[in-house]
Every structure is written in C-alpha cells, then in structure tokens.
Amino acid sequence: MAARRATPRAAPRADRPKQVYEQLRNLIVHGRLAPGSRLVETDIATRFNVSRTPVRGALQRLQHEGYIIDSPSMRQSRPTVSPLTQEDAQELFDIVGDLEGLAAYLAAELPTPKRQALLKELNTTNNELKKTAAAQRPDHERLWKLDEKFHQGYVDSAAGPRLRALHSAVKPQAERYERLYVTFLAGEIHTSADEHDIIIQGIASGKPGEAKEAVHRNWHNAAERLGRVIERMGERGRW
Amino acid sequence: MAARRATPRAAPRADRPKQVYEQLRNLIVHGRLAPGSRLVETDIATRFNVSRTPVRGALQRLQHEGYIIDSPSMRQSRPTVSPLTQEDAQELFDIVGDLEGLAAYLAAELPTPKRQALLKELNTTNNELKKTAAAQRPDHERLWKLDEKFHQGYVDSAAGPRLRALHSAVKPQAERYERLYVTFLAGEIHTSADEHDIIIQGIASGKPGEAKEAVHRNWHNAAERLGRVIERMGERGRW
DNA sequence: GCACACGGTATTGTATACAAATCTGTCGTC
DNA sequence: GACGACAGATTTGTATACAATACCGTGTGC
Numbered sequence: 374m375a376a377r378r379a380t381p382r383a384a385p386r387a388d389r390p391k392q393v394y395e396q397l398r399n400l401i402v403h404g405r406l407a408p409g410s411r412l413v414e415t416d417i418a419t420r421f422n423v424s425r426t427p428v429r430g431a432l433q434r435l436q437h438e439g440y441i442i443d444s445p446s447m448r449q450s451r452p453t454v455s456p457l458t459q460e461d462a463q464e465l466f467d468i469v470g471d472l473e474g475l476a477a478y479l480a481a482e483l484p485t486p487k488r489q490a491l492l493k494e495l496n497t498t499n500n501e502l503k504k505t506a507a508a509q510r511p512d513h514e515r516l517w518k519l520d521e522k523f524h525q526g527y528v529d530s531a532a533g534p535r536l537r538a539l540h541s542a543v544k545p546q547a548e549r550y551e552r553l554y555v556t557f558l559a560g561e562i563h564t565s566a567d568e569h570d571i572i573i574q575g576i577a578s579g580k581p582g583e584a585k586e587a588v589h590r591n592w593h594n595a596a597e598r599l600g601r602v603i604e605r606m607g608e609r610g611r612w
Numbered sequence: 613m614a615a616r617r618a619t620p621r622a623a624p625r626a627d628r629p630k631q632v633y634e635q636l637r638n639l640i641v642h643g644r645l646a647p648g649s650r651l652v653e654t655d656i657a658t659r660f661n662v663s664r665t666p667v668r669g670a671l672q673r674l675q676h677e678g679y680i681i682d683s684p685s686m687r688q689s690r691p692t693v694s695p696l697t698q699e700d701a702q703e704l705f706d707i708v709g710d711l712e713g714l715a716a717y718l719a720a721e722l723p724t725p726k727r728q729a730l731l732k733e734l735n736t737t738n739n740e741l742k743k744t745a746a747a748q749r750p751d752h753e754r755l756w757k758l759d760e761k762f763h764q765g766y767v768d769s770a771a772g773p774r775l776r777a778l779h780s781a782v783k784p785q786a787e788r789y790e791r792l793y794v795t796f797l798a799g800e801i802h803t804s805a806d807e808h809d810i811i812i813q814g815i816a817s818g819k820p821g822e823a824k825e826a827v828h829r830n831w832h833n834a835a836e837r838l839g840r841v842i843e844r845m846g847e848r849g850r851w
Numbered sequence: 852g853c854a855c856a857c858g859g860t861a862t863t864g865t866a867t868a869c870a871a872a873t874c875t876g877t878c879g880t881c
Numbered sequence: 882g883a884c885g886a887c888a889g890a891t892t893t894g895t896a897t898a899c900a901a902t903a904c905c906g907t908g909t910g911c
Binding site for chain 2: 429430433434437439460461463464467468471472474532534535536538539542543573
C-alpha cells in the first residue's frame with residue numbers, strides 16, 4: 374500500500390476534493406459503482422493517492438447531492454451508493470421538471486431580442502437532436518448531450534444565480550436515469566423532440582404558463598416512459 | 613487562547629459538525645453574523661472548543677445550502693455570509709413557491725381520507741395564524757412558527773423523500789427574509805392567511821393545478837411585499 | 852442447539868502538525 | 882507623492898496520529 378503512493382505531497386494543489394468528487398460521481402453515474410456499494414474513506418483515499426481529508430469533502434458533497442445515502446439501521450454513518458428505483462426516478466424527474474419549468478416560465482418573459490437569440494439556439498439544438506435520433510444507429514452519447522444542451526439553454530438564459538445553482542445540483546442526478554433512457558429508449562427520442570417543440574412554442578409566443586406546462590409534461594412523460602424500462606429490469610440497479 | 617479550551621476531547625460525541633452548523637446558521641439567520649462577514653475556520657473552532665475538522669464540515673454544508681458564499685475576486689476560497697438583496701429574495705421565494713407548489717399539487721391528489729386529515733390540520737393552523745395576527749401586539753415568533761407549520765403541513769403529507777430533502781435544504785434559507793417580513797409586515801399577515809385559504813380550497817376540491825397556482829401566488833406576493841421592505845432599508849443587510 | 856456476551860477488526864470522528872497560498876503593510880525607488 | 886517589490890502574518894489545504902464506536906465472528910453457558 375505504501376509503495377504505491379506516487380506523488381502524495383507533490384500534487385499541484387488543484388482542488389483535490391473536486392477531482393475526487395468528479396471521479397466518484399462518474400463511477401456512480403456510469404454504474405461502475407453499483408447502488409448499494411459501500412464507500413470507505415480509506416479505500417478511496419489510497420485509490421486516488423490522497424489523504425482522507427479531501428475524500429471526506431467529496432463524500433459530503435456527494436451525499437448532499439443525493440448520489441450516496443447513509444444506509445439505514447446504523448447509527449454510524451455508512452455511506453452507500455443510493456439505489457435506482459422507479460419511484461425515485463418519477464419524483465426526481467418531477468422535481469427537475471418543476472425547476473426547469475420555472476426557468477422556462479422566466480424565459481418566456483425575457484425581452485424580445487434575448488428571447489429571439491435563445492429560440493434560435495433551441496431550434497438548432499432540437500433539430501440536430503431529431504436528425505441524430507433518425508439515424509440508423511444513433512450515437513447515444515451525442516443524443517444525451519444534445520438533450521442536455523437543449524434544456525440547459527433556457528435555464529442559462531433566464532434563471533438567476535440561485536435557480537441555476539439548484540438546478541446544477543439536482544439535474545445531474547437525473548443522468549443516472551437518463552443513461553438508461555437513452556440506452557433502452559433511443560427509438561422514442563423523437564417523442565421527446567416533439568415535446569421540445571411545444572416548449573419552444575410556449576417561449577416564442579411569450580406565454581410563460583404554457584412554456585412551463587410544456588416542460589412539466591416533457592419530464593413527466595419521460596419519467597413514465599422510463600418507468601416501464603426500470604420495471605422491466607426489475608429495478609436491479611445494474612445494467 | 614489555549615487556556616480557554618474547556619473539554620476538547622471529553623465532549624459526548626454528539627455530532628459536532630451538526631451542532632456547529634446549527635449554531636452558525638442561527639447566528640446568520642438572526643443577523644448576528646451580518647452579510648459579508650468573513651468566517652475564519654480557526655476563530656470558529658476556538659469559539660466552539662472544537663478542532664477545525666468539524667468546523668470544516670459545518671462550513672461546507674452552510675455553503676452548499678447557500679448561507680455563505682466564496683467572496684469573489686479571490687482565488688483562495690474565503691467564505692463570507694451571503695448578502696440579502698431584493699433580487700435574491702424574489703428568486704428564492706419563487707423557488708420555494710415552486711417546490712411547495714409541487715407538494716401542494718401532490719397533496720391535492722392524495723386519497724380522500726388522508727386529504728381530509730391534512731385539510732383539518734391546515735385549517736386549524738391557519739385559523740390560529742389569523743387569530744394571532746389579529747392580536748394587539750402579535751407575537752412575532754409565534755406568527756413565524758405558525759406560517760412555517762402551515763406550509764410544512766402539506767409538504768410532509770404529500771412530498772416524497774427527495775422533494776422533502778430538497779425543501780428542507782432550501783426553505784430554511786427563506787427564514788432570513790421571513791424574519792424581516794414578520795418584523796415589518798406583521799400588519800399584512802392577514803393577507804397571507806387569506807391566500808392560505810385559497811391553497812386549502814385547491815387541495816380540498818382535488819384540483820392539483822389550482823392548489824399549485826395558489827401556492828405560487830402566495831410566495832410570489834410575499835416576495836413582492838417583502839421587496840418593498842428591503843428597498844426601504846436600502847438593502848443594507850443589517851437590521 | 853441456541854442465546855448472549857466478549858474480544859478483535861474495520862471504519863469513522865477528531866485533533867493537530869505542517870505546507871502552500873494569499874493578503875497586508877512597509878520600505879525603497881523614481 | 883505614488884508605484885511596486887518584498888517580508889511577515891493569516892488562513893486555508895493536506896496529511897496523519899489517535900480515539901471512539903460499530904461490526905462480526907467465536908466461544909461459553911444453559
């Protein structure tokens with residue numbers, strides 16, 4: 374164990390907690406750390422050649438953002454990767470839809486010039502999404518990125534700092550489920566893209582309420598479509 | 613400095629990070645730690661007779677929940693108490709309204725028996741609120757607690773674990789502004805109580821959309837009323 | 852054969868020493 | 882008199898030692 378420590382104190386002071394956080398998050402999101410896995414500070418520390426201190430920071434953030442939870446029936450906190458369930462997906466998507474709905478509401482109230490620029494961007498992204506989805510063997514990574522970009526578009530241009538912060542803490546958690554979605558429901562992406570058009574329409578016509586509702590429906594429907602997939606997999610939490 | 617440490621290692625192992633967090637949060641919420649104040653780990657540690665380790669955990673949580681921010685224009689993170697501004701209040705209240713709106717939506721969809729129990733509780737609380745507000749010199753602390761209890765009612769009975777967690781992380785931040793509200797707008801509490809009745813009505817009639825909208829309006833209006841107060845104070849951040 | 856207690860092990864909580872980085876104030880130079 | 886460089890002081894980042902607690906397997910008594 375001690376022989377393996379490459380450069381423990383020579384590391385270039387580059388926000389190690391964040392690096393550890395990102396790497397762990399990646400492992401979780403991509404399913405390499407299965408739901409239920411226990412995260413042991415010491416193991417992680419040796420794995421990344423850092424001490425427990427930055428690891429602790431990363432774990433606390435992961436926990437706060439919901440990627441890991443303290444396994445129940447234990448007093449001492451034992452962080453484990455949180456499970457993937459149908460109910461959780463449904464609730465999470467509703468919450469994301471709600472937050473993004475608020476952003477869309479605000480986007481529809483933007484002054485015209487800014488709104489026009491946003492609309493152009495949204496249309497471009499969504500058309501690319503449609504085109505990519507229509508391909509013979511759609512590029513999953515690209516599909517996911519385009520969908521992400523679409524939603525991020527109106528959030529960035531209309532949300533204030535607080536909403537943005539909250540969104541960027543909550544939304545990424547949906548990635549765990551979205552990766553399932555895109556893997557098993559690539560054929561239904563066009564449904565989503567059509568729903569996106571309704572969102573665009575709501576923002577374009579300057580009707581905040583409609584834009585918001587369209588976003589809600591998009592996420593709610595996605596959760597429903599996804600629910601069938603999770604059920605089929607028996608909620609095993611692995612894929 | 614060293615002579616003052618009472619029982620550094622004899623403390624009864626009672627989740628010190630949480631204790632530190634709660635005490636700091638209290639200081640912030642009650643304005644004893646003014647916006648812009650710098651929080652220095654070592655100072656806090658000596659003040660509470662703990663080491664920097666639990667303090668660090670508390671600070672990280674406070675930062676994640678928005679009570680403190682890294683003051684800009686500095687590379688090294690220098691946490692300071694976040695400011696109180698009109699825009700921030702408006703955005704924060706909209707977000708809380710949005711989250712609680714979702715909870716109210718779900719509450720209106722609850723099965724009848726559960727809904728009846730909830731409605732009874734909400735009515736009781738709101739009537740007490742009205743009664744308290746009508747008094748000659750209303751008890752501010754009590755007013756705040758009753759309003760809090762009212763909103764918590766439908767959240768607790770309808771929200772899932774995720775929504776509850778998010779709500780309990782975001783909502784308490786509004787307390788900084790609510791304390792202003794109740795201090796300077798005690799006379800307008802009845803307006804809020806009337807808006808609460810509309811929420812109750814929405815849940816009672818089983819119309820999720822209306823319940824949600826009523827919650828949105830309640831928070832949005834509150835933010836507007838509060839905005840006038842903050843403006844009057846010149847957004848000094850002290851009171 | 853089962854329940855319970857006990858001891859070893861694993862893991863987290865806390866304190867503290869040290870290193871790196873920034874900030875602040877002073878002094879010298881132009 | 883102002884600007885800039887340098888040195889001391891502050892403060893945070895990291896590593897690590899130690900303490901406390903929870904977990905787990907084994908053994909003993911009934």
